[in-house]
Amino acid sequence: MLTLLQPLAALIAWSGVMLLWLYVTRFSAMKAKGISLKGRVGSRGGDLDGVIDPKAQWKAHNYNHLMEQPTLFYATIIALVLMGDASMISMVLAWAYVGLRVAHSLEQALTNRVAVRFPLFALGSICLLGLIGKLVLAVFFATFE
Secondary structure: OOOOHHHHHHHHHHHHHHHHHHHHHHHHHHHHOOOOOOOOOOOOHHHHHOOOHHHHHHHHHHHHHHOOOOOHHHHHHHHHOOOOOOOHHHHHHHHHHHHHHHHHHHHHHOOOHHHHEEEEHHHHHHHHHHHHHHHHHHHHOOOOO
């Protein structure tokens, strides 16, 4: 059975992949620069910008992005599920959003070309806005079609 929880779970899983990737690359880059965690107090991951290889930080930047806008996606999907939405348009929008976020992550983590990243982000945002619009219509007008 298809459910909107599938794309939600897929994006959560992808966020986990990016978390692991950021740890592996960041710790390797820190080791290469001779940076130790011993004795470090009050620092943040962003403090490593300009200190370690920028390519290592790209994974961390993307992970941070996955903790920002997708929170609206998660809340919207959960609300649509609670309201009983199982429509094909919601499924298409949700999977498109997830696919575009994964593509955005790969672009940012590997080559980080803004000219490519921005359209992926914008298209994903359009999908998210479509889901939000469906939710608002359903809440105020009790319809999914």
